Amino acid sequence: MNILVLSATASAINYILTLAEDPHITLHLTDCNPNSPGLHAPGIVPHLIPPASQRESYRQTLDQIIATDEIDLLIPTSDYDISAVVELLQDGWNPPVRMFRPPVNSLRILSDKATLAKTMRSYLPDHIPASFSLDQLHEPLLFPLVVKPRNQSGGKGVSIVHDRESLFNQVALLRERIGDGILVQEYIEGSTHVVVMVYDHEGRVAAALPLVSHLTFFTWGGGRLCGRDHGRRPGAPSFASG
Amino acid sequence: MNSLLIHLLGAEQQSAVSVARAYPEHRFVFFSDQRVVDGWDLPYVSIRLRQPGQERPADLAPPDLELPLCPRWLPHGGAEFALSRLLPDMVDRIPQLQVPSVYSKPPEGRLCLVKGNRFHRPDALLSGTAKQIQRTTDPNGCGLLFQDRIPETTHTILVMGRRIHAGQAVLGILQVLEERFFRVVILQSAETMVDPTVVDQSLAILDALDYRGFFALNWIAVGDGRRMLTSFRPVPRAAFGLLRHAGADLLIPAPGITIASAGFRMIADPTYTTYRGLTP
Secondary structure, eight states, rough: EEEEEESSSHHHHHHHHHTOTTTEEEEEEEEEOTGGGGGGGGTTTEEEOOOOOHHHHHHHHHHHHHHTTTOOOEOOOHHHHHHHHHHHHTTTTTSSBBOOOOOOHHHHHTTTTTHHHHHHHHHTTTTOOOEGGGGGSSSSSOOOOEEESSSTTTTOOEEEEEEHHHHHHHHHHHHHHHTEEEEEEEOOOOOOOEEEEEEEEHHHHHHEEEEEEEEEEETTTEEEEEEETTTOOOOEEEEEOO | OOOOEEEEEEETHHHHHHHHHHHSSEEEEEEEEOOOOSSSTTHHHTEEETTTTOOOOTTTTOOSSSSSSSSGGGGGGGGGGHHHHHHHHHHHHHHHOOOOOOOOOOOOOOOEEEESSSSOSSSEEEOOOOOHHHTTTTTTTTOOOEOOOOOTTTEEEEEEEEEEEEOOOOOOOEEEEEEEEESEEEEEEEEEEHHHHHHHHHHHHHHHTOOOEEEOOOOOOTTTEEEEEEEEEEOOOSSSHHHHHOOSSSOOOOOSSOOOOOOEEEEEEEEEOOOOOOOO
């Protein structure tokens, strides 16, 4: 089987560790950065491609790889690749491969933290932190609060504010950088737990893995978790170097 | 060659695993005050919790080499090498040296970078106007420094090495291809290169300080061919294996001045390892 994983930087390490040595699989990885670590991993076939933002040349290059290397399965992993692939699908792209084809509306909810929080709070009002729009900031608020960009990942621009002055300072700072796409949320004290869930096309959970974080930090490819799965073997992503 | 016992202080830095992987014939003890560090998969490495300034645990033999990887572990938290003092001092002593101006507060009308004065500010790189960066906080106590951002910068050059004394030093001149600034700085990709100006001026700085030990100097190459020194840290970076492959042995330095051969490239390798959290 020929598997094509888009982005060799973010969660590609998972696919490399799991699939690269499987004799029945040829693992192809793409990235627009020639220094992406995954492109240099042993046992994979690297492909340097245009950035996802160059949508047309990106699509043409993927089509070429899919045809030339007889790709069976396509897995976009980075935020950029997922957005680009879903929008290409929305525009009628139909590569002859197996892949998740999520509806563009789902992506739009998932990629906007404010919309996601609002949607999820309607189902889980006791488990989703309260969110506030910029129009609500002059109303009585309970501190601390979290200020974050609505559509960025990897902890970029996220801060905890403890009083109204800090709140307005941080909102002003973010506004200069990203405009009004800002979310203010209730701060919840405690540790971080992450649940990785895979759904099939009918919306059924195919796999779920709960993790508890010992340390969450931010590095290339966004947030990195040093944690362990509940009740099973410990494992932590880490970095070695030349 | 005998196996050395090497103690690494501040082993949460990427350079800890770098030196350990580059020299598997030696034994290492990693010390860190952070709960989660890398290196648990290396059989010749042991890892201990320790605070900067704390005595070596009594059950451990004295090391052949004790190597701080972060200035926090130096006496007085590395204050001797604070950029606010060191950079202007070097300009006074080496007339041909160029450095971007540094300030204790961001000046109006200039684009500045926010830097840790004594060690890397453990966060993403910040830059902007005075209004954008004047409220930057210092929760980790690195001290803040504001440095002119040079928009004509074409690339960053890292000079990493070790100076034993006048006339004996090992240097690697690396073009930084990818570098990530977060809780720690991650050197993602670099390639050894030739740059006589940077070599001459780096040696002049080390001689002016009569510096002895491991070091990392950051230079920027500016469009018109100039080189500007942007930082000096009295600790190594994560390129031990690269430099060893390029003929520059930092642990057993050759006599004289050794410069790593050009054209050797590294790309950092993300790994998964089982670990134990460091708790008191």
